[in-house]
Amino acid sequence: MRWKVWWRQGNIKRAVSEGYASCWVHQDCHVADEQKAALKKAARVSGGKDKCKVRLNGRDPDFWLGTEIGMLGGYGFQGQVTAGDGSDKQGKMGAGYNNLRRKKKKQQCKVGREEEGSSSNLPEFAAFFLALRDTLIEEPLLCFCNNQSLMKAVTCWIGEGGKATLVGSPDADILTAAIEILRKRMLSAME
Numbered sequence: 695m696r697w698k699v700w701w702r703q704g705n706i707k708r709a710v711s712e713g714y715a716s717c718w719v720h721q722d723c724h725v726a727d728e729q730k731a732a733l734k735k736a737a738r739v740s741g742g743k744d745k746c747k748v749r750l751n752g753r754d755p756d757f758w759l760g761t762e763i764g765m766l767g768g769y770g771f772q773g774q775v776t777a778g779d780g781s782d783k784q785g786k787m788g789a790g791y792n793n794l795r796r797k798k799k800k801q802q803c804k805v806g807r808e809e810e811g812s813s814s815n816l817p818e819f820a821a822f823f824l825a826l827r828d829t830l831i832e833e834p835l836l837c838f839c840n841n842q843s844l845m846k847a848v849t850c851w852i853g854e855g856g857k858a859t860l861v862g863s864p865d866a867d868i869l870t871a872a873i874e875i876l877r878k879r880m881l882s883a884m885e
Contacts, residue, residue, distance in 0.1 A: 788802060805817045
């Protein structure tokens with residue numbers, strides 16, 4: 695759970711969530727009590743982030759297709775599907791992303807220099823850039839993020855021609871690189 699209007703302040707304070715996870719299923723789908731108990735137990739397992747594996751066979755599709763990415767069509771998308779995130783912890787910024795289709799060893803990086811100061815938006819933009827950079831221009835790409843500032847920054851460049859500007863933007867360098875890749879992707883799609 696995040697603080698109300700956190701994106702206006704560029705501050706990613708978090709409050710402890712009372713729920714561990716949620717799973718949505720179709721109203722006509724019956725889930726047995728032992729299956730619910732197994733899901734609750736699995737959701738409460740503490741440990742590394744890599745313990746959870748997406749399985750779209752057997753009984754698992756009911757769960758995975760009920761998650762946020764599943765409901766948005768991420769598992770059925772015919773192309774690369776990525777989800778990125780950035781962090782700003784004690785002035786040290788990092789960015790990374792996961793690709794559902796392709797597993798690479800290193801999909802993260804350090805962002806910025808400590809003497810330049812830190813920003814909560816820069817690592818989010820960097821995660822988006824990494825996903826764009828590592829995906830072939832010709833491949834369809836679905837990129838999930840959780841940052842409204844990134845969405846606003848990218849949206850203002852879609853169809854704007856020469857009207858939009860990066861003058862005064864603190865993250866202009868990374869946005870310029872991401873926008874250039876997006877431009878190439880759009881030109882490739884029109885050919």
